[in-house]
Amino acid sequence: MLGLNNKDTLLLIIVAAITLLAPFILNPFPTQSAMAQFNAGYPDLMQRFVIFGIFAIGFNILFGLTGYLSFGHAAFLGVGSYSAVWMFKLLSMNVIPAILLAMLISGLFAVLIGFVSLRRSGIYFSILTLAFAQMSFNLAYSVLTPITNGETGLQLTLNDPRILGQVTTAEGSIPVTSLFGLEMRSTYEMIFGPWSFQFNAGYYLCAIIMLLSFYIAIRIFRSPFGMMLRAIKSNQTRMSYTGLNPRPYTLAAFVISGMYAGLAGGLMASMDPLAGAERMQWTASGEVVLMTILGGAGTLIGPILGAGFIKYFENIFSKINDNILHSWFAFMPDGFENALVAIVHPFVGKGWHLTLGILFMLVVVFLPGGLVEAGQRVAKLFRRRKSEKTSDESAQSKPAE
Amino acid sequence: MGILEVKNVNKRFGGLQALGDVNLSIRENSCHAIIGPNGAGKSTLLNCLVGKLIPDTGSVLFDGQSVLGRTPYEINQMGISRVFQTPEIFGDLSVLENMMIPIFASRDGSFRMHAIENMHNEKAVVERAKQVLDEMNMLDKQHMHAASMSRGDKRRLEIGMCLSQNPRLLLLDEPTAGMARADTNNTIDLLKQIKDERDITIAIIEHDMHVVFSLAERITVLAQGTPLVEDDPENIKGHPKVREAYLGEAA
Numbered sequence A: 001m002l003g004l005n006n007k008d009t010l011l012l013i014i015v016a017a018i019t020l021l022a023p024f025i026l027n028p029f030p031t032q033s034a035m036a037q038f039n040a041g042y043p044d045l046m047q048r049f050v051i052f053g054i055f056a057i058g059f060n061i062l063f064g065l066t067g068y069l070s071f072g073h074a075a076f077l078g079v080g081s082y083s084a085v086w087m088f089k090l091l092s093m094n095v096i097p098a099i100l101l102a103m104l105i106s107g108l109f110a111v112l113i114g115f116v117s118l119r120r121s122g123i124y125f126s127i128l129t130l131a132f133a134q135m136s137f138n139l140a141y142s143v144l145t146p147i148t149n150g151e152t153g154l155q156l157t158l159n160d161p162r163i164l165g166q167v168t169t170a171e172g173s174i175p176v177t178s179l180f181g182l183e184m185r186s187t188y189e190m191i192f193g194p195w196s197f198q199f200n201a202g203y204y205l206c207a208i209i210m211l212l213s214f215y216i217a218i219r220i221f222r223s224p225f226g227m228m229l230r231a232i233k234s235n236q237t238r239m240s241y242t243g244l245n246p247r248p249y250t251l252a253a254f255v256i257s258g259m260y261a262g263l264a265g266g267l268m269a270s271m272d273p274l275a276g277a278e279r280m281q282w283t284a285s286g287e288v289v290l291m292t293i294l295g296g297a298g299t300l301i302g303p304i305l306g307a308g309f310i311k312y313f314e315n316i317f318s319k320i321n322d323n324i325l326h327s328w329f330a331f332m333p334d335g336f337e338n339a340l341v342a343i344v345h346p347f348v349g350k351g352w353h354l355t356l357g358i359l360f361m362l363v364v365v366f367l368p369g370g371l372v373e374a375g376q377r378v379a380k381l382f383r384r385r386k387s388e389k390t391s392d393e394s395a396q397s398k399p400a401e
Numbered sequence B: 001m002g003i004l005e006v007k008n009v010n011k012r013f014g015g016l017q018a019l020g021d022v023n024l025s026i027r028e029n030s031c032h033a034i035i036g037p038n039g040a041g042k043s044t045l046l047n048c049l050v051g052k053l054i055p056d057t058g059s060v061l062f063d064g065q066s067v068l069g070r071t072p073y074e075i076n077q078m079g080i081s082r083v084f085q086t087p088e089i090f091g092d093l094s095v096l097e098n099m100m101i102p103i104f105a106s107r108d109g110s111f112r113m114h115a116i117e118n119m120h121n122e123k124a125v126v127e128r129a130k131q132v133l134d135e136m137n138m139l140d141k142q143h144m145h146a147a148s149m150s151r152g153d154k155r156r157l158e159i160g161m162c163l164s165q166n167p168r169l170l171l172l173d174e175p176t177a178g179m180a181r182a183d184t185n186n187t188i189d190l191l192k193q194i195k196d197e198r199d200i201t202i203a204i205i206e207h208d209m210h211v212v213f214s215l216a217e218r219i220t221v222l223a224q225g226t227p228l229v230e231d232d233p234e235n236i237k238g239h240p241k242v243r244e245a246y247l248g249e250a251a
């Protein structure tokens, strides 16, 4: 279907089903229950899941296929956000032009940064991209204040021209972002017994765009171009002596992944129309590297899993405080309760980075293929249980067609 | 006038004269061997032909056109393919994909942005890749991970990848170095077959005299960066200078 083979079509359908049903899947606990804090089905977080999913899918096209590890991709995220906010200030509150401009400008930035950085490979490439991103961060933070509004960040005001839209609403406030009138913040809440599920217009826009991005990524992975990118990762010497110029291939991959990042940045600004320099900081660049490696670099689904995983940790684990821990362990004798809380304390709340760090270490050491490899191993285990014999046969190379 | 003309090529590495006034002419559709002791400058000479190194002076003409100043991929696009001392293949890719890449390179040139195109629609390329694999007797290995093959098979694949582009000149740098006897003989048979069946010029650097005398129609002996003699194999065997510089070393 859609030019995909059966396996990829199935994958796309599964991802589509999960993202479209996410408001249910992420809110499995009744609102009043003790477990409700593990619910992640609120619009703000769901938007972040898919937006960072887009960011990581794009990053994986560069890193997963060509092996070039960029440490500066947050620069494109930031550029995308600034471009989108400017569109809201100058043109209208419609998100479409904002998203398009975000992709265009970040693409242009990527051409520039990629052209210079790709003259080197390996660690030198990584350092060059990092340097460019830090330069962009500093420019945004202090030098280019007329464009970026410095440390305050770029925001909408009542004085913005918005030539195609309204400058202020009838009530005299700043208008909100919308898709041809459909407000991004509008949310329909469905109450079902003790459960509540939220369906947010902004989330669904981001989700559909993520599915499109994912589909395009699959097509790229399966195209001759994608094969060339994997060939670059595998052996650049052979590539050159086979009559292929690796440079434009890597540059194209770099620009595509930069545009994905710009798209993610534009969507962020479309959900919440402000942009700050911290979005470009190196920690943000590092985060997308973690997402991709944690999920499984070079795999199709890995980056989405990694993005979801890290954003869930960041938002849910970080909210668990000592009071909550005490309530969990209340059934134990006092001494035990306090001891357990003391043990768990460093890993939750502000300490969620510690848990994530340990998890990341374990994955890199034991599962170099990330969460995807974990899934594959579990699946293999089940298959082996089913029948020793068939698994032996399938392990051998397939005969000629 | 040969298909490859090397004239007065010099190359220094710091104080070391790696190549001194090399003149070499390779006749079209012949198999020309370049032999010489270790450090004679054989690999350096080859690197000057494919754009990896640029000679300090002199000229290298392929089919009347200079290759100097061109990048390796441009020189490949002119019709020169190179086989490396240790097989250079795409280890992370399947054998079939390895074979498709040079075919894409010949068809589309050094870069083409076919990102949304579908691999299943590239039937002609897949067919051609399978055909070459079949000629190499490797069709049964098409789904294998290239890195997991034996050294001999990797060499065979690399030669196949070069041949799939129908090069006019095939350069081989010690193609049997470090190979077991059986793999060496396989490679000799393969090269003989290629030589007989195709219109192709082969230039081979080789250390193994058995390989050289099985294949070469013309031999150049290189010593300390300078060609000592160039002659037919029968004459080379008995040549006193060669015995002294090269064969004597082995005896």
Ligand SMILES: Nc1ncnc2c1ncn2[C@@H]1O[C@H](COP(=O)(O)OP(=O)(O)O)[C@@H](O)[C@H]1O
Pocket: B013, B016, B018, B036, B037, B038, B039, B040, B041, B042, B043, B044, B045
């Ligand atoms: N890139 C280089 N830099 C410095 N010296 C080199 C380089 N390449 C080769 N040489 C030197 O040039 C001489 C010829 O080397 P090479 O062409 O590899 O010999 P052969 O292939 O005949 O064994 C050797 O002394 C070698 O050390």
Ligand SMILES: [Mg+2]
Pocket: B042, B043
């Ligand atoms: Mg050598």
